[in-house]
Amino acid sequence: MAVASVHNELRSEQPMIEVSNLTVRYNISRTGQTLTAVEDVNLTVNAGEFVTVLGPSGCGKTTVMNVIAGLVEPTEGTVLVGGEPVKGPSPDRAVVFQDYALLPWRTVADNVRFGVEMQKQYRGIDMTEKINDAIEMVGLKGFEKSYPRELSGGMQQRVGLARALVGDPRVLLMDEPLGAVDALTREVMRAELEKIIQGTGKTVIFITHSIEEAILLGDRVVVFKSHPGSVLEIHETNMERPRSERGAQGDPRYLELRDHLWTALEREATAAVRERA
Ligand code: ADP
Ligand code: MG
Numbered sequence: 706m707a708v709a710s711v712h713n714e715l716r717s718e719q720p721m722i723e724v725s726n727l728t729v730r731y732n733i734s735r736t737g738q739t740l741t742a743v744e745d746v747n748l749t750v751n752a753g754e755f756v757t758v759l760g761p762s763g764c765g766k767t768t769v770m771n772v773i774a775g776l777v778e779p780t781e782g783t784v785l786v787g788g789e790p791v792k793g794p795s796p797d798r799a800v801v802f803q804d805y806a807l808l809p810w811r812t813v814a815d816n817v818r819f820g821v822e823m824q825k826q827y828r829g830i831d832m833t834e835k836i837n838d839a840i841e842m843v844g845l846k847g848f849e850k851s852y853p854r855e856l857s858g859g860m861q862q863r864v865g866l867a868r869a870l871v872g873d874p875r876v877l878l879m880d881e882p883l884g885a886v887d888a889l890t891r892e893v894m895r896a897e898l899e900k901i902i903q904g905t906g907k908t909v910i911f912i913t914h915s916i917e918e919a920i921l922l923g924d925r926v927v928v929f930k931s932h933p934g935s936v937l938e939i940h941e942t943n944m945e946r947p948r949s950e951r952g953a954q955g956d957p958r959y960l961e962l963r964d965h966l967w968t969a970l971e972r973e974a975t976a977a978v979r980e981r982a
Pocket of ligand 1: 731732733740741742762763765766767769
């Protein structure tokens with residue numbers, strides 16, 4: 706069976722993440738002022754869907770993701786995951802960070818183990834096989850005993866991904882995960898990521914500043930605007946999978962959406978810079 710159709714079968718119209726009228730204000734203790742990071746954000750992500758998020762820096766993308774992760778509380782509005790309100794972090798909503806956030810004194814296997822060792826349901830259970838599976842899934846077999854400092858940036862990010870996958874979360878939250886790796890590694894990892902995620906049925910929110918990456922990975926692309934941060938546009942990508950950068954160059958849908966997103970983001974980034982100046 707083609708990978709694309711497997712993925713579509715795992716997708717459903719069942720909402721997994723429902724962000725409703727979300728507003729987040731931060732208290733700036735230094736000045737005593739409050740900053741509205743995002744205002745009235747509404748976004749529904751269906752089970753098994755891969756949603757990418759683009760927007761100028763500072764428009765609140767990370768804030769929204771942190772609320773879904775349970776790391777930041779809403780000031781107003783609600784966030785439901787699987788129909789339940791988010792009350793704090795959960796292994797069911799794993800986060801992959803841009804700066805990898807690995808523990809330098811631990812081996813690859815022990816960093817991946819960290820993804821499950823805090824969780825009650827795995828206490829007393831031998832997780833070695835699950836850890837090895839996750840390491841193999843991200844292409845790091847043979848590096849189990851290596852330390853993060855011995856690995857390239859791309860490999861370290863694979864460890865971050867394995868750590869997120871090992872607990873078999875329903876939701877994967879990825880905040881510019883490929884932002885710190887070089888362009889070639891980035892393209893290789895994007896293609897691999899698509900392969901890894903397809904067929905797992907996971908619901909993914911993936912923040913990126915690459916328009917190409919957003920279109921190639923996303924079932925839908927969400928564009929944020931700033932001041933205050935909120936959803937500006939949402940686009941269906943409607944392209945066959947697996948997708949490749951080279952293949953997409955000849956696809957009018959890709960070229961049209963890329964052009965549109967360039968224009969929209971340039972406008973938003975210019976507005977954001979003017980406001981700050
Ligand atoms: P993005 O990820 O789109 O770059 P963020 O969500 O990181 O945006 O930030 C949105 C706005 O909220 C920015 O103006 C940022 O400075 C501010 N902000 C983010 N986190 C905090 C915080 N913990 N305390 C105060 N202000 C914050
Ligand atoms: Mg951010």
